[in-house]
Amino acid sequence: MTQAKLIDGNAFSAGLRDEITARVHEIRDGHRITPGLAVVLVGEDPASQVYVRNKNKRAAECGMTSFEHILPADTPERHLLTLIEGLNDDPMVHGILVQLPLPRHIDSQKVIEAIRPDKDVDGFHPWNVGKLAAGGVGLIPCTPLGSMMMLRDHLGSLAGMKAIVVGRSNIVGKPMAHLLIRENCTVTVAHSQTRDLPGEVRAADIVIAAVGKPEMIKGDWIKPGATVIDVGINRVAAEGGKTRLVGDVDFAGAVQVAGAITPVPGGVGPMTIACLLRNTLTAAARLHRLDIPEAHPWN
Ligand SMILES: NC(=O)C1=CN([C@@H]2O[C@H](COP(=O)(O)OP(=O)(O)OC[C@H]3O[C@@H](n4cnc5c(N)ncnc54)[C@H](OP(=O)(O)O)[C@@H]3O)[C@@H](O)[C@H]2O)C=CC1
Ligand SMILES: Nc1nc(=O)c2c([nH]1)NC[C@@H]1CN(c3ccc(C(=O)N[C@@H](CCC(=O)O)C(=O)O)cc3)C=[N+]21
Ligand SMILES: [Mg+2]
Numbered sequence: 001m002t003q004a005k006l007i008d009g010n011a012f013s014a015g016l017r018d019e020i021t022a023r024v025h026e027i028r029d030g031h032r033i034t035p036g037l038a039v040v041l042v043g044e045d046p047a048s049q050v051y052v053r054n055k056n057k058r059a060a061e062c063g064m065t066s067f068e069h070i071l072p073a074d075t076p077e078r079h080l081l082t083l084i085e086g087l088n089d090d091p092m093v094h095g096i097l098v099q100l101p102l103p104r105h106i107d108s109q110k111v112i113e114a115i116r117p118d119k120d121v122d123g124f125h126p127w128n129v130g131k132l133a134a135g136g137v138g139l140i141p142c143t144p145l146g147s148m149m150m151l152r153d154h155l156g157s158l159a160g161m162k163a164i165v166v167g168r169s170n171i172v173g174k175p176m177a178h179l180l181i182r183e184n185c186t187v188t189v190a191h192s193q194t195r196d197l198p199g200e201v202r203a204a205d206i207v208i209a210a211v212g213k214p215e216m217i218k219g220d221w222i223k224p225g226a227t228v229i230d231v232g233i234n235r236v237a238a239e240g241g242k243t244r245l246v247g248d249v250d251f252a253g254a255v256q257v258a259g260a261i262t263p264v265p266g267g268v269g270p271m272t273i274a275c276l277l278r279n280t281l282t283a284a285a286r287l288h289r290l291d292i293p294e295a296h297p298w299n
Pocket of ligand 1 (some may be wrong): 143166167169171172173197211212232234248269
């Protein structure tokens, strides 16, 4: 049995970040504009702090400015909304990301809707959700966008292929399904009440796993030769009291059957961050009405 080709998200995202860096330098030299990203984290969750630091580090590497706002877990909703209003009006800020999930006393949907749609680099505001669903131009959620870039790079045209998205969250599953529809796939969206999930997955040429259950999707569910995008990020116990990251797909099983597969780590995760920077560049260019060529014109 031949092994699946590994789709290398580290290498792909590094190339994408190089393209972004070149464009950032162009608009800095040509227009004296530096794209700025504001990242807001409420609470002291150490894992989220690592993500926020990573986003800021990558932004700086691409020549962008980043603004980090770390607020205590008991921050009142009103304070967060006031901070967002300030960022909406700040001309140095072109992209705003509020790290999810938020503490329970804060209404996430209210917070998402407070962000100016043209600075909403997560693509979670109803305006951007609507643009994606209706086929217009907005900002596309980073994880689905990065996943689609890897699919298009590996497969070329997706027209007529059967795709399954396992998971229907607003941040991954639903926007991924819309992108696949736009690329002319025949799309199934599965969730916790789907009957015969293994059977549904077996019919698919493209499998997007976004469930949040470690290694749930087994190798013998995968159609031979299928392309597998594993969005899952699960920290599980490992030997010696340590932990390790695994995806939502049983990688060892799936790699024997699939045509191509993304690893965890080193797959979708790094692409998500690169797409966040790309959306920040896109937002800055649109806010200043600059005519910059898109890195991937199909987006
Ligand atoms: N790589 C990256 O950049 C990112 C990775 N992630 C990771 O992706 C995964 C999904 O994240 P997210 O979408 O936020 O998760 P959510 O918990 O919001 O959604 C999970 C989805 O999976 C479905 N589901 C749960 N259990 C099953 C099951 N047994 N069978 C079928 N479907 C099931 C749920 O169904 P129902 O709707 O019926 O409850 C739900 O639709 C997580 O591992 C997360 O860490 C997330 C964001 C970015
Ligand atoms: N408003 C908002 N937008 C998000 O996009 C968002 C969010 N909230 N909340 C949390 C999830 C999760 N997420 C990840 C981003 C990068 C990696 C990533 O870089 N992963 C590395 C490994 C990182 C590690 O080693 O821990 C990899 O897969 O190779 C993972 C997960 C974005 N999210
Ligand atoms: Mg969620």
